[in-house]
Amino acid sequence: MGKLVFVVHKHDATQLHYDFRLQIGDTMPSWAIPKGPTLDPQFKRLAMKVDDHDLSYKDFEGVIDEGKYGAGPVMIWDEGTYLPEVEVAKGERVRVEGFEEGQEVIQEELTKGEIKFFLEGSKLKGSFALVKTKGFPPGVKNAWLLIKHKDEYIKVGFDAKDYDFSAHSGRSISEIK
Secondary structure, three states: OOOEEEEEEEEEOOOEEEEEEEOEOOEEEEEEEOOOOOOOOOOOEEEEEEEEEEHHHHHOOEEEOOOOOOOEEEEEEEEEEEEEEEEEEOOEEEEOOOHHHHHHHHHHHHHHOEEEEEEEEOOOEEEEEEEEOOOOOOOOOOEEEEEEOOOOOOOOOOOHHHOOOOOOOOOOHHHHO
């Protein structure tokens, strides 16, 4: 079978944010990242766990109609495949190549609240982690951090806003609107 997929939607709803989604089976657990992902390991990004989406949603680029939840333009900011990673020693990870085994590993890591993965996207590449926070911010139960691991794909100063074009169509969020 093929590789696991991921997508990052840039979504201009009530507030502009990026929705990061990883495939597990036919669903995509999702995190809203207000400042967008980064390739700069100096910065950890707040990632709020939101409702899972159906796998078919990975291909959506367009406008959600007024009056519907999440109304506004949605861009496929990045897309590609990913491999789950398992830490074998402090700071040393191995990639899980098998599709079925990869889904099992990522599901276990999701349940534990610490997911490691290697992205192969058009904008995002390399090793990352999503880590569930404990008590930060106070009273919030669904807060995670998206962390870029140090590897050959680091880009110091990387800001998602500097890449305002769709990985799918090449259009900007305003052109989609």
